[in-house]
Amino acid sequence: MTRQTPLKIDPEDFVYIAGYATPPSPKFRPLHALVSAVKLILNKDDTRQVFEVVTSLSRNSSRRLFERFVATPYGRRVADGEVNLTEILGDFARLRTYPEGAFGKAYVDFMDEAGFTPQGLIDAANEAGIGLKEYPELEAFRRVFTHLEVSHDLWHVITGYGRDPLGEICNLVFTHRQTGNPGLRLIVAMGLSAIKLERWSMPAMKAARQAGEMGEKVDFLLKDDIEELLARPLADVRAELGFIEPTAYNSIPYTERHAVLRPRVKGTQTEREMAKECAEAA
Template sequence: MTEVFIHPDRRPAKFRPLVAWKHMQNLIADKEDTEQVFHIIESLNGRSFEKNFHAFAASDEGQALLAKKEYLPPLLDDHDWIRALPDGTVGRAYVDFMEREGLTAQGLVEESEKFKGAMRDFDDDYYWYGNRLRDTHDLFHVLSGYGRDALGEASLLAFTYSQNPGMGVIFISFMGARQIMKSVPKEARVMDCFREGKCNGAAASRIVREDIIALLHEPLEAARARLNIAKPVAYLHALDVCADIGIEADQIQIAA
């Protein structure tokens, strides 16, 4: 069994709802200010991160991944080898998504490094696990079918909450959905998207425990079936409702 290293001086994050509320207001004002997400999560998650880590470390898959401690961003940002994979694979879908959205795995690393939270103070297995959660975020988009529009992000966070529970993530998801409701027709049924994200995430296998490089080689639809990731029907319905009145996905707003 792989020995887990936790720095002896590490302490769980404090539960600070008022701090989280302040950063939520900042995020509502500018949804691209992703640094606020890290502040909100640290302010609300309490001991949930530690509980999630220990469940991960106790699993056979987690043990194998901890033995390797693979660092994903350089591998995910090397699009040449991923582009060589067959059409229809998870890897090809991931590269298409990242290039279409103008994203890099390293870019998310740099955003997280702006945040001077507790996780930066320690070089231990908690830190590696936190990095892994961060570095697989965009892969969650590809596998779940939720886009990077405001509703897609809110729905994906609900999915993520069920995969890796934490009050910070579900707070951002719920508040985002609540604000989006103000800017789209009621027929879009935004809260159905929130609930669907939670249900789909709960039903799916834990993606963070997957061998990510092996996963990139799999056909996308076969991977979704194996991981039991359901189609985001409510989300796609909401996009159709909005499109019918001329609101494209990238125009859906988190109302201030």
């Protein structure tokens, strides 16, 4: 796999928000975003392409999201390094001790099923060259977006959308409504179009619309203390935060959802996780 050259940023271009340094808006690259979106449609496991699209089309949406997040008490704790979601979600041994039905237990079961870890998403971001580790001044900004990155699979669990192609698309629809990144709209539009070309009768559009309604109905999810929520029954958390049942998505048979957009190239995130396991076992 190839690793993108890290972003080159002049510290004089930093923009300060609530006392925190943030990077300048990335260059608008619609063609690059389109190419990356096509690669993602060819293989939904190539998580790096999500970051490529999001960065290429984000303009100043990331800064707006950062500003909204650090305006909350929990967001400031994340920015200041008091909360490390990667460590919290990566402690599978602890999460497995939670009772059946707990949010944290449902999350670790979801990750075990795929053989993934939160670190896989961070590695994908680093491959795309957006880790920002070269700039200690941007540490708070990096912490916030690492928090968002590792929340992806957590949001799969709380929304009820699976890892199948339509489940990934619906999770991105929800995420777009919560975070406002325009790059997610391109991925969703291309993904839904590809599904309809393969299987016109599948109610994919209806499922995506319901995901959007869910994203609008639920208040800003990033503001909630995830560690506190993990120990609680998932059904209670969903009800309290205003989640709705993804009935349109659930009405589609499991086998049908998994039959569309089958990967046409090797999965990069899966390969990373497998390579890591092999190296640790050696």
